[in-house]
Amino acid sequence: MSFMIVNPMTKKGDIRVETTQAADRWRSISDLKRQPDTFSYLIFFFSGVAALVYEISWSRQVGLLFGHTIQASAVVLSTYFAGMAVGYLVGAKWSLRVLPLLGYGVAELVVAAWACLIPFLLACSESHSFAAFLSSSSIGWQLTARVLFCFLLLLPATTALGITLPMMAEYLSRQRSRDMADPTNAGRVSLAYALNTAGALVGVLSATFFLLVVVGVRTSSYVAAVVSAACGVAAVLIAKKQKSRVERRASAGSGQSARDSQLSWFFVAALSGFGTLALEVLYTRMFSLVFHNSTYTFGMVVAVFLASLALGAALAARLQRRYRIEGLVGWSACSGALAVTFSVLTFVALTGLDYYDFGESFSQYISGALMLVILVVAPPITLLGMLLPLVWKAAGLGKRAGIVVGRLTAVNTISAALGAMAASFLLLPWLGLWQSFVLLAALFYVAGFVLLLRNGRLVWACGGALILVAVAMFALRSPVEINYGGTQLDEQLVRRWNSPYGWIDVVRDENTGSFRVRQNLHYRFGRTGDNAREYRQAHLPLLLHEQPQDVLFMGLGTGLTAGGAIPHREVKNAVAVELIPEVLEAARLLAEYNYGVVDHPKVDVCVDDARHYLLATDLRFDVIISDLFVPWESESGYLYTVEHYRVARDRLKPDGLFCQWLPLYQLGAREFELIADSFASVFPVTTIWWSEMDASKPVIALVGGDAPLELNADRLAERLTALERATTSSNQDLRTVEQFYDNYQGDWMPRNPSRLNTDEHPRVEFLTPISNRDRKMIVSLALLEYFDNVLSQLPSSAVALHTDGEPKSATARQRRAWQRLILFGGTIP
Template sequence: MVTMVQSFDEVSKGRSVWIDAGIYLIFFLSGAAALIYEISWARQIGLLFGHTVHAASVVLASYFFGMAVGYLLGARWSTRLSPMLGYAIAETVVAVWAIIVPCLLAWSEASFIAAWMTNSSHFVQTLSRVVFCFVLLLPGTVALGVTLPMVAMVCSNHGKGQLSDPRNTRRVTRAYAINTTGALVGVLLATFYLLLHMGVTTSSYLAAGLSIFCSGIALLLHRLSPQEADEIAGQAKTSSQPHESESDGNRVPLPFWILVMIAGLSGFVTLGLQVLYTRMFSLVFHNSTYTFGIVIAVFLAALALGAALVGELMKKIAASHLIRWVTGASSLSIVVSTTLFVALTQLEYFSAGESFSSYLIGACGLVSLIVGPPILMLGMLLPLVWKLMGGKAGNVVGSLTAVNTLAAAGGAMIASFVMLPAIGLWESFVVMAGMVGVCSLYLSARSSRHWRRLVMSILFLVGSAAAINVPREVEEAQAESQGERIVQRWNSPYGWIDAVQLDDSEIFKIRQNLHYRFGRTGDNRREFRQAHIPLMLHPDPKEVLFMGLGTGLTAGGSIPHEGIQQIDVVELIPEVVEACRLLAQHNFNVIDHPRVKVFIDDCRHYLLGTDRQYDVIVSDLFVPWESESGYLYTTEHYQVARQRLKPGGHFCQWLPLFQLGEEEFEAIANSFASVFPHVTIWWAELHSSKPVIALVGMDTTLHISGEQLSQRLSSLWKSIGSTDVVMGDVKQFWELYQGDWRLRPDARLNSDEYPWVEFMTPVSNRQRRLLFPRVLLDYRDRVLRQLPREQAILVNGLK
């Protein structure tokens, strides 16, 4: 008889191992799929709404709201049907919806839908976007949210599924950590492989395949019997092990409302810190998709490690004691992390090694060192609250995680739109740390060790003072060494926007996040040239659009062209417009000029929403590796721009060759040529450290009257009061014409689906393959000098 019982125990244990493995496997894959969905959907929706901070916030809020609803529904349903069956249904729903989403987005581009979401009323526009995005994402995100309570119930097969049993808590926490690890893998896969090689939309289809696979495995587990799959994993241990209980000591139960508050606080602070840390690292990184992906990946890794670690710690330390230490340590580590960041970087651009891979490894190490400790400890809070709350696993995990998720969305938006603009970056870190610190002080007040509160308060005050003052001192020293003075700073949702003056001069520059410059005054001829060249190529421009404002020098360069009746300018960042106004004496007062109208919008979104047509559209220099601007070099963008040209109109795309490699330049040029039948290339600046070139697209061959061009140039220089010696007369102007670009056979095109330029330019940057200056001269001799010169014809010109 004893032998038969032992044999049954061995069989049960073997089956338990395989069932556990199946549960953890599908929850790992589910986490990976969820993050691939989020990244893919955010990009797809961003193309419709525009890549603005507000649009991104709408997508984030919609995604998190749907997840929260799913957690609540999962909490309700987890005790009413077999959790494995419920999990399988949820994964099937999200897979089906992932296939439908791209179709709905394509349908939404219809003119009547686009007009509804680009209403002239900001309130109507925002409301319509919120409603559309919530409806679009709700089915898929709700289904994703349902999976967590279902798995929590499956993992809680001791003590009737109560989290008061520490074995259940450890298994649920382990599953949560594995799911978060899957999310980490999903971010890395999407960032470093899927988006580039499989495509943005196709990546969501791959995630749908993972969801279907998870659904199939869940159904196989369910078929063991409706209840066996949920119970057998614990039978062997139940039969051979005594019931465990937490050694609490003198534990005083925490009130229900306190536990709910801590669940919300952990989500609010964690996502708020994600916004703040991303902003902080933008001060030293080049802000490519890769570096953003690294920050998110480290966040997820720390959260997963924190969840896994707390499951082990709860074996030895009571959750009620552990939560006091975790809140206190996380509060202090937040303020310390900012001081450590400044000490290590000195607010200079980060550099590590000579290759792209070494740069990524170094960046990952820096982010891990700064972000890892505070986020790891914050990652412990939610599992601790689950444990302290007790009750049915599915109900507790679903309900508290819903609170955590809704608060997380609120934390991200408040950090972006309230804290950063109102109090600044470093102060926002202190506020976030203070919120966790107050929670720790409250929890410590429930113990008899009053010295702990005093020590923590002193350490927090010292750390906060350092977190605020050290960065300011370093920045002031940096400005003094460079001979600069900040005239005015704006804390915008897009980062710091500074108007800076060079000491003892009338030279100003506008910069973002300390290093990236929108341009500078002084020798403004090249910036003005970026307006003069495309305008001179059109015989009689009346209505002109400039995409991108910067210092206002390029758009302002159009004002002396007296024949122009309307000048429209689109700028993404409102604070740049205000900074540009300070440079009025240098940019022809472009902001307040009666012929100029400035639109605060995403350039692509503006083109989609307007029905106005222009004689000339000028696209300024945009950083090609940033997701906020990289899509402005795609075939789809050029197709939209072409539709906004009048008959005979020109589209001019200025390219920063100092930020492009040979392959990226050709990808943009070929994408451009796939849309415009006739493409010519013109130089604005060749012999400098920052060479700039233009692609000018037209529907017909460009015929330029030499006599008219001469008259217009003379009138222009007279109006300005000085002559640009690079294009002072017809001969000099014509020398700027490099040749014609024709679409290459089997050319690689840069598209919304395959944003090749955005992902490859950071590699060329770190591998030192950008087109300046020696590399450019070689490329000019090999390629550009060999181009035909047939698409632009000078009539009655040179003699």
């Protein structure tokens, strides 16, 4: 209550004037009190933006050193979270020893400074010797070395990021003599947390749709550092202005809460972190069944996840003022568990597990996919996103905000890292996708059930449990998935592996009897019915080399391409590198079609990221063959960058050849030229060869080397004859020297050498999904136009065919006329 003292001798009009002036002064004081809060909310919002840009940028940079594998991603995520947890604990301890806003500002400045050093430190580490050190044959040592390296590399920055939350929580509550259990303090801290999470949402969207491809991967972290530095400077300036009037108070007492009650809230905080991040992994995995799995679709799932968490925190800030906190936590956990099980049924009902193909353009596709993700993910994650802010208040009786928030969030964060790893490496491989959803829902419901019982809500708790059991039974069966292969694709499931990379299936086509290896229902690694084509992807580059003794295949799939090297007498040793371990088992099932390549004595099969293998190996090869990788899949664009081609060239022998197979039906003209220009910027001689002359699914190869190709027709004829005798599948297109040479299209000359696909600007990864959804792939009429305007105009001088020293070949014009006829037939003018 406020009082105003009035001079009794003052005139009536003067009293009105003085009253008005006092009211103005009161409003000014109130505005001054509110203004720091407004600025602190704004600062914390932008801090969230920077934090997610850091995480995305750093994970990509470290991935180039470790390899873009699930294990490497888990290492980066766990060490990032571990550093944050250290920061939460440090912030909780220091929040009472320093001015909170000043401590917050210093932490942001430390983040900005260290973020500028990380790219430099990683650049110093990207050497062959260091990569080999991080790739020991001992899995235990390799994991330990990578965890320690990544943890120490990110520790200063992640610790500083973690310090910011308890500091901000203490600042927002320090201006009032109340503990964290007070509704006002709890509401203010929850609102700040919601805004910080909303900032993280903006960070994901800005990085995915703009920063990574336009600004650059490393440069994005520098941009985030500028944002962090601005937040830090603003916080320090505000803290200095308030320093003279901030009263330092001793910390509040420990409170009267029972120890077992406090432990129960730590358990709920741990369950919230574990379950929520495990659900993020599961939802990402679930949507990979129907999406094209580009960076955009993955970014959408993360964005909706963060938006839902922010909304949940905002709801917690509002509801905790009106309802008893223990019952509210119970309702949140139980309703969130029910929503998780319903989300599985919603997903199956809306998609039918069909490949998502909404809209006629990329923007329409993204809009429709976003709505689908919102309908499935937003309800359960919004409800579960209330848990952590509610637990802060529940455990905060008699305790200061910085301590409560810091300690509980540290437990939540460590559990979140464990949840993400458990979902990837335990739940999905051992239980399966739908079963993992039901298990997590059950864990949340049990916690909520206990809290509801403690609040006398027995009927509601038991009723919800019955609903959960009924819905879970439907979710576990997932009847659409059971029958999907047979009813939709005319395929019979032979065997399935639940891998961290998704479902790996071997299926049999019921119409043709051929076998396929597929991932997540819709992505194919090849089929046995295409033996000649698959073998040709090995035969052609091997025949271009005079004596290919040591060969490397990047990618295994069905094993047909790598198996194509076995009949070549010249090949003494072959290495096949495959990212997904379960694909090796799938290829082993197809041994009668791929020459038993997985267990063949002259073939060594390695499970690794192909690029990382090249960086770490000491071996040198005569020929390196890069398989058909889906160019729009997330992070596959790094297999088409200038830096990747440089590493590959360094692993070639002096006369070695690198062959990059490209699916034109999965590329637009823009992306094809990006890849070809990047390839030609590394290899002085780049030639183009056809594998599949089919206008609906054209496949070509870029073959690079240091010198023009000199082919001896007589020697080539001998090798073709020997190959025909040794192979189990006749190849009509490679029986004669003339047929072989007719696959030569020309020599690629860079069209735009100033704009390449690089590690810093992975343009192919971000542009190909747009071309794909905008229907701009190089097929049919688009291929005809590109063939006439570009491919048929290429020079043709880098390959010479000789017989007894004399050139022997059809003219380029004759060869291209024949290619055009095969591709498009005689009906197209």
